[in-house]
Amino acid sequence: MSELPGDSIGVAMVGHAFMGAVHSHAWRSVHRFFDVPLTPRMAVLCGRDERRTKEAAQRYGWESVETDWRALLEREDIDLVDICTPGYTHAEIATAALDAGKHVLCEKPLANSVAEAELMARAASRAGERGVRSMVAFNYRRVPALALARRMVAEGRLGRLRHVRAVYLQDWLSDPSAPMSWRLRREQAGSGALGDIGAHIVDATQFVTGDVLAGVTGRTETFVDRRPLPDGEGTDEVTVDDSAVFLGRFSGGALATFEATRYALGRKNAMRIELNGSRGSLSFDFESMNELWFYDGEEPTGTTGFRRILVTEADHPYLGAWWPPGHLLGYEHTFTHEIADLLTAIGNGKEPQPSFADGLRVQRVLEAVERSSADESRWSAI
Amino acid sequence: MSELPGDSIGVAMVGHAFMGAVHSHAWRSVHRFFDVPLTPRMAVLCGRDERRTKEAAQRYGWESVETDWRALLEREDIDLVDICTPGYTHAEIATAALDAGKHVLCEKPLANSVAEAELMARAASRAGERGVRSMVAFNYRRVPALALARRMVAEGRLGRLRHVRAVYLQDWLSDPSAPMSWRLRREQAGSGALGDIGAHIVDATQFVTGDVLAGVTGRTETFVDRRPLPDGEGTDEVTVDDSAVFLGRFSGGALATFEATRYALGRKNAMRIELNGSRGSLSFDFESMNELWFYDGEEPTGTTGFRRILVTEADHPYLGAWWPPGHLLGYEHTFTHEIADLLTAIGNGKEPQPSFADGLRVQRVLEAVERSSADESRWSAI
Amino acid sequence: MSELPGDSIGVAMVGHAFMGAVHSHAWRSVHRFFDVPLTPRMAVLCGRDERRTKEAAQRYGWESVETDWRALLEREDIDLVDICTPGYTHAEIATAALDAGKHVLCEKPLANSVAEAELMARAASRAGERGVRSMVAFNYRRVPALALARRMVAEGRLGRLRHVRAVYLQDWLSDPSAPMSWRLRREQAGSGALGDIGAHIVDATQFVTGDVLAGVTGRTETFVDRRPLPDGEGTDEVTVDDSAVFLGRFSGGALATFEATRYALGRKNAMRIELNGSRGSLSFDFESMNELWFYDGEEPTGTTGFRRILVTEADHPYLGAWWPPGHLLGYEHTFTHEIADLLTAIGNGKEPQPSFADGLRVQRVLEAVERSSADESRWSAI
Amino acid sequence: MSELPGDSIGVAMVGHAFMGAVHSHAWRSVHRFFDVPLTPRMAVLCGRDERRTKEAAQRYGWESVETDWRALLEREDIDLVDICTPGYTHAEIATAALDAGKHVLCEKPLANSVAEAELMARAASRAGERGVRSMVAFNYRRVPALALARRMVAEGRLGRLRHVRAVYLQDWLSDPSAPMSWRLRREQAGSGALGDIGAHIVDATQFVTGDVLAGVTGRTETFVDRRPLPDGEGTDEVTVDDSAVFLGRFSGGALATFEATRYALGRKNAMRIELNGSRGSLSFDFESMNELWFYDGEEPTGTTGFRRILVTEADHPYLGAWWPPGHLLGYEHTFTHEIADLLTAIGNGKEPQPSFADGLRVQRVLEAVERSSADESRWSAI
Incomplete structure (x- = not known):
């Protein structure tokens, strides 16, 4: 009874520092206050250090952990990848995730250079044509x-x-x-x-x-x-x-x-x-x-x-x-x-x-x- | 993995209007941010109208519902009763819960009269001697x-x-x-x-x-x-x-x-x-x-x-x-x-x-x- | 050329502490900014200590001094008495000045008691019938x-x-x-x-x-x-x-x-x-x-x-x-x-x-x- | 008795618009509040239109008027020229006044160009050697x-x-x-x-x-x-x-x-x-x-x-x-x-x-x- 009816969406989050803490809170709370068409399932937290990632997963309420973000792309239960890592990693993770058909939420700034950002915007454009969505997390718009x-x-x-x-x-x-x-x-x-x-x-x-x-x-x-x-x-x-x-x-x-x-x-x-x-x-x-x-x-x-x-x-x-x-x-x-x-x-x-183009x-x-x-x-x- | 280690505490909440919504959020979030010795389990939401109570339980994330608060006192899995109903109901529910050995969190004002409040303070005092705790929810202290x-x-x-x-x-x-x-x-x-x-x-x-x-x-x-x-x-x-x-x-x-x-x-x-x-x-x-x-x-x-x-x-x-x-x-x-x-x-x-005496x-x-x-x-x- | 045309009004001020300083500034400035029907002439400053009153008169720009306020009532060149002394002196000075046909501006509070204030309000009422005006200086109205x-x-x-x-x-x-x-x-x-x-x-x-x-x-x-x-x-x-x-x-x-x-x-x-x-x-x-x-x-x-x-x-x-x-x-x-x-x-x-009645x-x-x-x-x- | 003892300084002001009004107030008030070594005498107001200048002189309290600023330089009773005219006139008036041995207060900006301002700063420097003072009126410093x-x-x-x-x-x-x-x-x-x-x-x-x-x-x-x-x-x-x-x-x-x-x-x-x-x-x-x-x-x-x-x-x-x-x-x-x-x-x-150099x-x-x-x-x- 504690879960809402309707479709769910499997979420994986990469990174669990400051941004990871605040994103987790949002994933946990969003459907308690807003009538969203999809209910998030906090499926996987991904981080390089297994012990610390497990501790963070318990603390923030994620079901499981991975230590390599590439593993997320293989998982059928993951519909969306939320990227909370430093900027220099964004381009690689985001383009791979989009190409793998996963929706992507990516922290700002989108990338560390225009060249990387262009790659990402193109990947987002391609993905969009297949119904795969992307968003850059300029939270102050909200x-x-x-x-x-x-x-x-x-x-x-x-x-x-x-x-x-x-x-x-x-x-x-x-x-x-x-x-x-x-x-x-x-x-x-x-x-x-x-x-x-x-x-x-x-x-x-x-x-x-x-x-x-x-x-x-x-x-x-x-x-x-x-x-x-x-x-x-x-x-x-x-x-x-x-x-x-x-x-x-x-x-x-x-x-x-x-x-x-x-x-x-x-x-x-x-x-x-x-x-x-x-x-x-x-x-x-x-x-x-x-x-x-x-x-x-x-x-x-x-x-x-x-x-x-x-x-x-x-x-x-x-x-x-x-x-x-x-x-x-x-x-x-x-x-x-x-x-x-x-x-x-x-x-x-x-x-x-805002889109990756933004x-x-x-x-x-x-x-x-x-x-x-x-x-x-x-x-x-x- | 999504749950924290350590002891849990079974919580029942009575009432699910404005105060119920905000209390639910707190029960859901507290252990995600604070190192509390007990992890809350949001066990039961209690309300008079079954359909509306079920809807609220789903929305706010409570595991089950009851329509009579007296049923909570019988349940072994309930350690604490959180009273979010109008003031005129506080005295009866709180004293019964305390006497039944349940910790009580009671919304303010404690009661609608000094006489009722005195009854409650006495019940709290008795309960305290048995290690059963009580608190009145003057949230502005926090x-x-x-x-x-x-x-x-x-x-x-x-x-x-x-x-x-x-x-x-x-x-x-x-x-x-x-x-x-x-x-x-x-x-x-x-x-x-x-x-x-x-x-x-x-x-x-x-x-x-x-x-x-x-x-x-x-x-x-x-x-x-x-x-x-x-x-x-x-x-x-x-x-x-x-x-x-x-x-x-x-x-x-x-x-x-x-x-x-x-x-x-x-x-x-x-x-x-x-x-x-x-x-x-x-x-x-x-x-x-x-x-x-x-x-x-x-x-x-x-x-x-x-x-x-x-x-x-x-x-x-x-x-x-x-x-x-x-x-x-x-x-x-x-x-x-x-x-x-x-x-x-x-x-x-x-x-x-603050205590009931407060x-x-x-x-x-x-x-x-x-x-x-x-x-x-x-x-x-x- | 430095004086404005039109009728002038001879002003005497009693008292030259804080209120005296600020009233003097106003008397000196009012016609430089406002189109008032009467131009004030700062004729006499009145205080008990002659030396200090003379110093204040020079500082604030009053033409002459008196050491006894009763002398002001005799002077033909004085049309208005501005009372800036402590409250316990107001009733005596103000009623005498009004009865002598001088307009009165009196600092607040009007008096130290209702009985005194009543005397003053009656004097003001009598004076008003003869065209002699009075005002209590509640400056915050301005x-x-x-x-x-x-x-x-x-x-x-x-x-x-x-x-x-x-x-x-x-x-x-x-x-x-x-x-x-x-x-x-x-x-x-x-x-x-x-x-x-x-x-x-x-x-x-x-x-x-x-x-x-x-x-x-x-x-x-x-x-x-x-x-x-x-x-x-x-x-x-x-x-x-x-x-x-x-x-x-x-x-x-x-x-x-x-x-x-x-x-x-x-x-x-x-x-x-x-x-x-x-x-x-x-x-x-x-x-x-x-x-x-x-x-x-x-x-x-x-x-x-x-x-x-x-x-x-x-x-x-x-x-x-x-x-x-x-x-x-x-x-x-x-x-x-x-x-x-x-x-x-x-x-x-x-x-x-505001009137004395106020x-x-x-x-x-x-x-x-x-x-x-x-x-x-x-x-x-x- | 209404004037303060000590030396006086004869002041001429050029211009009587907004800045003229506020400068006049300051010349009228300064010695009423500050222990200044010189008491200003508001000797001449200068403006091109005689009728309007006379009206302003009466309003603001200047003793006489001139319609040509050059006349001020000849007058023995003038020690200081206060320039309140638009910027393009500053250089000519200020340098002439300083060369004529008059102290100068000049409204800001000092001039409309660096070239003019340089001329003025040089004139101020020359004058300073003879004890003739100059100041630019950046009032916000005060x-x-x-x-x-x-x-x-x-x-x-x-x-x-x-x-x-x-x-x-x-x-x-x-x-x-x-x-x-x-x-x-x-x-x-x-x-x-x-x-x-x-x-x-x-x-x-x-x-x-x-x-x-x-x-x-x-x-x-x-x-x-x-x-x-x-x-x-x-x-x-x-x-x-x-x-x-x-x-x-x-x-x-x-x-x-x-x-x-x-x-x-x-x-x-x-x-x-x-x-x-x-x-x-x-x-x-x-x-x-x-x-x-x-x-x-x-x-x-x-x-x-x-x-x-x-x-x-x-x-x-x-x-x-x-x-x-x-x-x-x-x-x-x-x-x-x-x-x-x-x-x-x-x-x-x-x-x-601030000096003209400032x-x-x-x-x-x-x-x-x-x-x-x-x-x-x-x-x-x-």
């Missing part, structure tokens, strides 16, 4: 406030967009004695703040505006170029950016500024987006993720002002599934929403969003920023 | 920001408390055409805003200050005394308060103001507490539940000010189990924390907090407010 | 945001009022070693926080709502009952309240809570008012005095929320005289506005607001709070 | 919160600076039907948002950081290239930027982003600066100009957070002259502070800050932004 922002832009509440202002501020590298990690090595991470969190604001602004960046000019910086190794013995070189700042222009004419950094002391996860249009403005900060601020320029000046929409009403995106007004959602809900949308798309035979588009922007930064910040078309 | 507030008060960061300011503001009755419900009938709900949300701020301020109210003076008001029946045929009388305001004095000398209302248009769930002491002040608003504002009066005037502590650090209460800094928690996490604390207390053979103490305050309101707001000792 | 609030309430934007929530929080007595002063002696100050700042929130809420308090229940508290004398030799007894909390009911049915304290550590001048009505809500905090927060309950739930009206638009009250939008006003502007309104009323032969009404509320506090907080009608 | 920010940076509270984030957002051109004005013509205004408000954030960030920009990359945009003439007959071409965005690098290594726009609908005067250093961070918004937000990275993570310093304490810059804590200052106070500093420097025989430095940055924008946003050293 923050209800940002989904509401997109809806309001699409409805014309902002008019013609003039300005986009986006920052993603963290501070965990601000201390120069914070240790070295794979995220600070170019060959594994691709880039630093740019690809890790800059990718989110590129995707989120393109999502909310319904527009794409046409060109950028940028500059990246590495403030601390050597860091101690975690074991305390010696130091190693940081080969990625600590911070990336860039200007951009959207196809529709909006002027944009972007900043991604891990050195904004005191800002823990300040992913902030502000849009100014000819009819209205919107402002968002992930550190207050249940709020969307709206300025309605159509109202009389005497009584208008930025209003704090508490995005917890039943008619707000995704909120019908949750609690009464004023009862906040948190970070992990964005993943539950993502998987609800994914299952709905698969069940209904539609392409989920992920590739973000990758092109990141590359253009790096190109500009390497060439005296010269403007770089996308 | 908001990390309020748990941090209590810690800071206990550490002396506020010095001697002078002022307590607490409001719980909602607006769902602001519209006079909102329909009649059981929550507006005295015989079922006990009281209106006073017992429903006023109870929360009484408990939360006693919890955070580590002190108890010694006396109150109050006034209750019913703004709309008849409301349409849900079926649209005729109206019925509202027999509870729409709003309660009261002044109080804590044993330690702090002066307090309280307000509970469902008519504060635009305030969706604004449970706000502010404390002023001789060394510091704290301020909290549930609509921004991941924040605690602290004023450190020991700092030089030139650089001090209310600071926004984003309560998402690993050393904040409960946060070690969740996400990196800046990744917010939501409403339902308070229930997961509550059940983590409950399972830990049961596993360790300790009395969980619930009784809140009930006495509510009664004193009503007594004062009925007697020209005269001061009423507790 | 905060543009509060004047806008009153306008919005009067226009019906809030509908029927249900709740009034007002606090005036300061912290300058929080430190028990802060020295004794006249403000802490009943015979001079009348009361403590109640009369000094509680008076402001009583007047301001009656002003904004356009309604009056019908009854109250209250409690006052003195936290520190002896304080060191300023010269460091010994201590003296504090004979006024440190804090006053009270509940009230407006004639129109709104339920109200009030708190006035000088012990809210970290709150420097937090005069806060929130109103909830059936159609909308308003919220104000003097520490952000250029903002008024409005919730429009008539808007769709999906896009409504408390909006921050930055009260700096040309169509906001008083703002046409000042700077472009977004250029803030400060504390002293409230006095400039007050005097602009006073001069306009005198010039146009109208009674200025001041008396506030005094009655303060007395009712004290009466209730002394009688077990029993409800006290006004 | 916002107490920003002066406090500079003090805290200088004291090392922020450690090594990594990020500077500055925007100046207004919205008065957001409406495409807003009329044409001299501010939108290159030959008069020099540039658009860049020179008008971008200049402020360039100066303010250099002031607060105590550092200078070493290079920039930028892009300017004109969203609406024709606007209706004020008389309603036809349209004219907008020849300046509507918005300028630029990245920069400070000499000390901090990475910076800047944005100046008049199209940020709903932002009225949002001049915002945020600094992140290795030990702390600061954040400021002119729309809440009495607040400075500080994050102290040296505190334990458990209780730190951005704190709102209400900059109204007696030990804050300039505040000793004003009101008790919590009583806010407004926009015009920045000018009173500016003139207090100017008079103090002149009286003490010191060079006031103004020139800002001009070089603006030019570099335009150069970069015209050259594919290529990096431009300063």
Whole structure:
């Protein structure tokens, strides 16, 4: 009785670090809150270290484990592969899984290079023709406030967009004695703040505006170029950016500024987006993720002002599934929403969003920023 | 492999409305995030309507259903009864369950009267002697920001408390055409805003200050005394308060103001507490539940000010189990924390907090407010 | 050329402490910004100590000095007496000045007792019949945001009022070693926080709502009952309240809570008012005095929320005289506005607001709070 | 008696529009609040239209008028010329006045081009050798919160600076039907948002950081290239930027982003600066100009957070002259502070800050932004 009726979908997840924990929670919860056409079966957790993978499987509630992701492709009981590993592994796993007929959910950034992302987008396109679906996990699209922002832009509440202002501020590298990690090595991470969190604001602004960046000019910086190794013995070189700042222009004419950094002391996860249009403005900060601020320029000046929409009403995106007004959602809900949308798309035979092509588009922007930064910040078309 | 090792505890839940949904989520999630000594088994969901109870059991993940709560007391596989029904049913179910040797988690307010609450507290006391545990579900104690507030008060960061300011503001009755419900009938709900949300701020301020109210003076008001029946045929009388305001004095000398209302248009769930002491002040608003504002009066005037502590650090209460800094928690996490604390207390053979005695103490305050309101707001000792 | 054309009005000011400084600034500035029918001539500053009064006159720009306020009544060149002395002197000076045919502006609270306030209101009434005008200086009525609030309430934007929530929080007595002063002696100050700042929130809420308090229940508290004398030799007894909390009911049915304290550590001048009505809500905090927060309950739930009206638009009250939008006003502007309104009323032969009768009404509320506090907080009608 | 003792200084002001009104207020008020070594005599107001200049002189309190600024240079009673005219007139008036031995206060931007600004800086340097003083009126340096920010940076509270984030957002051109004005013509205004408000954030960030920009990359945009003439007959071409965005690098290594726009609908005067250093961070918004937000990275993570310093304490810059804590200052106070500093420097025989050399430095940055924008946003050293 504890399981819902209807079709189930066999899920395998690769990787079980931070993203694995939050994805597991979403797979476990999605059908308890959303009326999804497919009920997930948490079939396999895949990781290289068998003992640690088994511990994680018990902790997170996966039925079995594998230590080689290739084994997943052979298993008939697996319909979908959820890729939660570092970026440099995405291309190989995702293309193989898609070619093997498995739906794929892939963490962001899609890949570490445009070349890899192109391969993946082509694989996704081929797979799509056979009804095999793919999605890149830009979870911030599923923050209800940002989904509401997109809806309001699409409805014309902002008019013609003039300005986009986006920052993603963290501070965990601000201390120069914070240790070295794979995220600070170019060959594994691709880039630093740019690809890790800059990718989110590129995707989120393109999502909310319904527009794409046409060109950028940028500059990246590495403030601390050597860091101690975690074991305390010696130091190693940081080969990625600590911070990336860039200007951009959207196809529709909006002027944009972007900043991604891990050195904004005191800002823990300040992913902030502000849009100014000819009819209205919107402002968002992930550190207050249940709020969307709206300025309605159509109202009389005497009584208008930025209003704090508490995005917890039943008619707000995704909120019908949750609690009464004023009862906040948190970070992990964005993943539950993502998987609800994914299952709905698969069940209904539609392409989920954001597609691998969307992920590739973000990758092109990141590359253009790096190109500009390497060439005296010269403007770089996308 | 999907289940954790260690002892399990068989859980039965009575009721499956709003509170049932959120409790289910907590029972399902607690062991995935917290190292609890007992792993919950979601054994039985109990409700009067069999069809609807079965649907809810499937939705929320309960193994079986019962339609009479008395049946739970006979079942050997049930170790704990979680009571999510309206207040007027609490006393009977809870005392029977405790007497039958089942641990009990009971939703707030503990009961609809002091007399009932006294019965329950006595049953809890008797049960405790036999190692049978009980807890009243004042979930706001498990908001990390309020748990941090209590810690800071206990550490002396506020010095001697002078002022307590607490409001719980909602607006769902602001519209006079909102329909009649059981929550507006005295015989079922006990009281209106006073017992429903006023109870929360009484408990939360006693919890955070580590002190108890010694006396109150109050006034209750019913703004709309008849409301349409849900079926649209005729109206019925509202027999509870729409709003309660009261002044109080804590044993330690702090002066307090309280307000509970469902008519504060635009305030969706604004449970706000502010404390002023001789060394510091704290301020909290549930609509921004991941924040605690602290004023450190020991700092030089030139650089001090209310600071926004984003309560998402690993050393904040409960946060070690969740996400990196800046990744917010939501409403339902308070229930997961509550059940983590409950399972830990049961596993360790300790009395969980808040106890039924704590619930009784809140009930006495509510009664004193009503007594004062009925007697020209005269001061009423507790 | 440096003086404006038109009639002038000879002004004498009694007292030159804090209030004297800010009134002087207003008298000096009012005609530079507002088109007032009368141009003030800053004729005489009156104080008991000749040397200090002369210094103050030079500093603030008064033409001459007097050391006995009675001398002002004889002077033909004086048309208006501005009383900035402690409350216990108001009744004598104001009634004498009015009887001598001088317009009077009197600082708040109007008097230290209802009996004195009644005398003054009668004198004002008599004077009014002869065209001699009087005004009590509740300057917060001239905060543009509060004047806008009153306008919005009067226009019906809030509908029927249900709740009034007002606090005036300061912290300058929080430190028990802060020295004794006249403000802490009943015979001079009348009361403590109640009369000094509680008076402001009583007047301001009656002003904004356009309604009056019908009854109250209250409690006052003195936290520190002896304080060191300023010269460091010994201590003296504090004979006024440190804090006053009270509940009230407006004639129109709104339920109200009030708190006035000088012990809210970290709150420097937090005069806060929130109103909830059936159609909308308003919220104000003097520490952000250029903002008024409005919730429009008539808007769709999906896009409504408390909006921050930055009260700096040309169509906001008083703002046409000042700077472009977004250029803030400060504390002293409230006095400039007050005097602009006073001069306009005198010039146009109208009674200025707030009248001495309004001041008396506030005094009655303060007395009712004290009466209730002394009688077990029993409800006290006004 | 209404005048203060001590030396006086004869002041002439050129221009009487918005800046003239606010400067007049400051000249009238400065010695009433600050102990300045020289008392200003408001001797002459100068404007081209005699009738309107006379009206303004009466309104603002100037003793006499002139219609040709050259006449001021001949007058023995004039010691200082305050230039409040559009930027294209600054160079000629300022250099002539300085050469004639008059101290000069000149509104910002210093000039419309680097060439003019160089001339002015040389004239200021020559004059300085003869004890003739000059100052450019970047009034935002005198916002107490920003002066406090500079003090805290200088004291090392922020450690090594990594990020500077500055925007100046207004919205008065957001409406495409807003009329044409001299501010939108290159030959008069020099540039658009860049020179008008971008200049402020360039100066303010250099002031607060105590550092200078070493290079920039930028892009300017004109969203609406024709606007209706004020008389309603036809349209004219907008020849300046509507918005300028630029990245920069400070000499000390901090990475910076800047944005100046008049199209940020709903932002009225949002001049915002945020600094992140290795030990702390600061954040400021002119729309809440009495607040400075500080994050102290040296505190334990458990209780730190951005704190709102209400900059109204007696030990804050300039505040000793004003009101008790919590009583806010407004926009015009920045000018009173500016003139207090100017008079103090002149009286003490010191060079006031910011000097014309500082103004020139800002001009070089603006030019570099335009150069970069015209050259594919290529990096431009300063």
